[in-house]
Amino acid sequence: MTGAVTAHESGLDTLVIEKADCYGGTTALSGGVIWVPNNHRMSSAAINDSDEEAFTYLDAVVSEDVPRDKLRAYINQGPQMLEFLEKHSLVQYDPAPEYPDYYSEKAGGKLGARSLDPKPYTQRQLGSVLSAQMRMPDYDYHKNFSMTADEAHQVFSFTWRSHVVIFKRLFSFWLDVRSRLKRLPDNRLTLGRALVGRLRKSLEQKDILLWLNCPAQELVVENGRIVGVVAEKDGKSIRIGARAGVLLATGGFSNNDEWRSKYHKGESSSDWTAANEGDTGDGIRMASQMNAKLGMMDYAWWTPTMRLPDGKVEAFIVGKTMPGSMVVNKRGERFCNEAEPYEDFVKSQYADHEKTGCSIPAYFVFDGRYRKEYPLGIALGPGKFVPDTAAKDLFDSGWIRKADTLEALAEACGIDPKGLCETASKLEEFGKDGVDADFGKGSTPIDVYYSDHRIKPNPCLWGLVKPPFYAIELWPGDLGTKGGVMTDEYGRALDVAGQPIEGLYVTGNSSASVMGNSYPGAGATIGPAMTFSYVAALHASQAAPAASDSSVGDTTESGEEIANAS
Ligand SMILES: Cc1cc2nc3c(=O)[nH]c(=O)nc-3n(C[C@H](O)[C@H](O)[C@H](O)COP(=O)(O)OP(=O)(O)OC[C@H]3O[C@@H](n4cnc5c(N)ncnc54)[C@H](O)[C@@H]3O)c2cc1C
Numbered sequence: 134m135t136g137a138v139t140a141h142e143s144g145l146d147t148l149v150i151e152k153a154d155c156y157g158g159t160t161a162l163s164g165g166v167i168w169v170p171n172n173h174r175m176s177s178a179a180i181n182d183s184d185e186e187a188f189t190y191l192d193a194v195v196s197e198d199v200p201r202d203k204l205r206a207y208i209n210q211g212p213q214m215l216e217f218l219e220k221h222s223l224v225q226y227d228p229a230p231e232y233p234d235y236y237s238e239k240a241g242g243k244l245g246a247r248s249l250d251p252k253p254y255t256q257r258q259l260g261s262v263l264s265a266q267m268r269m270p271d272y273d274y275h276k277n278f279s280m281t282a283d284e285a286h287q288v289f290s291f292t293w294r295s296h297v298v299i300f301k302r303l304f305s306f307w308l309d310v311r312s313r314l315k316r317l318p319d320n321r322l323t324l325g326r327a328l329v330g331r332l333r334k335s336l337e338q339k340d341i342l343l344w345l346n347c348p349a350q351e352l353v354v355e356n357g358r359i360v361g362v363v364a365e366k367d368g369k370s371i372r373i374g375a376r377a378g379v380l381l382a383t384g385g386f387s388n389n390d391e392w393r394s395k396y397h398k399g400e401s402s403s404d405w406t407a408a409n410e411g412d413t414g415d416g417i418r419m420a421s422q423m424n425a426k427l428g429m430m431d432y433a434w435w436t437p438t439m440r441l442p443d444g445k446v447e448a449f450i451v452g453k454t455m456p457g458s459m460v461v462n463k464r465g466e467r468f469c470n471e472a473e474p475y476e477d478f479v480k481s482q483y484a485d486h487e488k489t490g491c492s493i494p495a496y497f498v499f500d501g502r503y504r505k506e507y508p509l510g511i512a513l514g515p516g517k518f519v520p521d522t523a524a525k526d527l528f529d530s531g532w533i534r535k536a537d538t539l540e541a542l543a544e545a546c547g548i549d550p551k552g553l554c555e556t557a558s559k560l561e562e563f564g565k566d567g568v569d570a571d572f573g574k575g576s577t578p579i580d581v582y583y584s585d586h587r588i589k590p591n592p593c594l595w596g597l598v599k600p601p602f603y604a605i606e607l608w609p610g611d612l613g614t615k616g617g618v619m620t621d622e623y624g625r626a627l628d629v630a631g632q633p634i635e636g637l638y639v640t641g642n643s644s645a646s647v648m649g650n651s652y653p654g655a656g657a658t659i660g661p662a663m664t665f666s667y668v669a670a671l672h673a674s675q676a677a678p679a680a681s682d683s684s685v686g687d688t689t690e691s692g693e694e695i696a697n698a699s
Contacts, residue, residue, distance in 0.1 A: 135224075137343075139671060142217075153411050156333060158411060160323050160328065161269075166250055169660050171184055172228070175632035178228040178246040182243060184209065185241075190239075191207075192241075193236075194239060202622055207661055210668050214625030224332060230246050230288070231577050234247060236577075238577055251505060255320045256318075273661070280298075285451070290585075291585070349362045349364045350363050351363045376678060378673035381640070385616070389504075407438055408611065417617045419552055426631065427645070428619045437479060437608065437609065449509075454583045455506075456584070457501050462527065466552055469572055470574045475652075484609075494608050496546055503603075534546055539602050542602045564591070564596045574593040625669070
């Protein structure tokens with residue numbers, strides 16, 4: 134949709150087609166946060182940045198297989214994309230002033246504001262039809278407590294500000310008497326739904342069409358140039374001509390098990406992904422049929438996930454950092470700093486599994502105080518609001534296990550009891566002086582971003598001391614894959630010889646990520662997806678063959694129905 138807005142503003146006729154019966158993809162399920170260094174909103178958070186600092190940082194953290202020119206293009210174009218969208222669409226972002234880069238301690242790293250939080254929007258502004266057509270998360274927290282990314286940070290910091298945010302949110306929820314009387318969900322859209330809603334409404338205002346239930350099936354090539362797509366619409370195959378180009382943004386291949394086992398190095402399953410079910414690699418397949426070069430196919434935006442009894446999958450990001458908990462393998466041993474960035478967590482899980490053969494699944498083990506104070510994602514609220522008796526199904530299904538002693542919990546999970554008790558004793562000692570001598574939990578700004586500041590001296594670190602004890606399984610899941618079509622700094626697909634394929638642009642998780650095998654900060658997936666959509670649309674509008682060139686974008690040869698976009 135970012136590409137569509139840009140193309141439209143650059144004078145092109147634009148059409149967006151979507152395979153599903155709803156729009157938004159994984160982006161609508163996400164935090165909607167974008168990581169854009171040196172963005173124009175940083176000054177409002179009183180944080181300075183520069184292109185050079187951003188490059189120093191990315192150069193230090195991004196894997197070497199990403200061309201450094203492409204990093205520079207991202208640094209240069211990201212802020213322009215944001216300013217362009219804020220000027221030409223309804224998209225608005227606020228800096229997240231306390232969201233640190235994931236490796237802020239490295240040279241060029243910043244303690245906040247490179248990550249930006251979508252400004253809330255409302256269902257009323259979006260309209261009832263477009264609201265109903267947006268992809269909905271499986272979980273229903275947004276129905277009564279939609280929070281921005283920054284509000285979530287405040288709430289899960291457990292300072293006095295948490296109470297202020299909770300009070301304000303509940304107050305405005307109940308103040309919307311009209312919706313409450315009609316028992317409607319929260320009118321307020323936040324996170325990915327705010328971003329997607331704002332983009333979708335912008336399309337409507339600009340008369341840019343978005344066709345649902347219209348899967349692209351193959352690309353149309355003429356004289357070496359991509360001039361359209363064949364898609365299915367209303368049960369018929371149609372050919373859509375595209376004079377200036379086709380931008381593929383069909384997500385990654387998280388839900389394609391054949392490719393997961395072909396490309397991923399360790400055990401990998403679509404049962405563990407938090408990405409939307411439409412991510413089956415369609416765009417990557419279509420481009421590779423045109424001789425496009427694929428790369429980074431073994432990389433993903435890894436995150437630990439929980440598999441709920443009904444098969445739904447939830448990323449487990451906030452809860453793993455909280456004190457009174459630890460993650461262990463079947464030997465009862467910890468294998469990483471649980472608060473480290475989620476991509477690193479899964480890499481640690483894979484590394485330990487390779488060594489021990491017993492970390493998939495891993496076990497998130499916590500005590501009675503943890504259970505009382507903190508939610509387990511969206512799946513289970515804190516015990517003080519949702520007692521165990523109110524979550525009988527989760528306990529009966531074995532999704533969460535509970536025992537009065539750590540030994541009994543270990544037996545129930547098949548974990549070595551001696552190992553678990555030894556690890557727990559060690560953690561208790563670490564908690565007393567606040568230093569995790571084994572893995573350094575709570576030692577970096579990103580570790581403590583979500584943490585309990587009532588716990589001293591280390592807000593991430595406390596022993597498992599209060600019975601009963603609980604455990605859930607954690608899987609090496611993902612937020613999306615990040616291998617795909619290799620592209621240049623204009624978002625053009627490259628062929629196996631490294632040459633641009635004329636008329637074909639690829640972005641988001643359909644392309645090999647500009648972040649390579651790393652995750653520099655919150656928003657490092659959607660930021661580049663939007664930036665290279667913007668860059669691609671600008672390039673396409675400038676490089677488009679003249680409209681009078683009848684040899685390009687001819688739509689009359691095949692297909693039962695014909696449509697045209699430029
Ligand atoms: C819980 C969660 C939180 C996250 N939070 C963040 C965050 O805050 N910031 C961040 O940067 N990243 C975040 N991510 C990751 C991020 O959401 C994804 O990496 C990103 O949204 C992928 O964007 P995309 O455009 O590539 O794919 P998508 O958003 O999935 O869009 C692809 C679309 O293409 C459609 N499609 C597929 N095949 C076809 C076809 N053949 N024809 C037509 N349409 C097709 C799909 O149905 C889908 O709608 C999060 C992910 C999750 C699950």
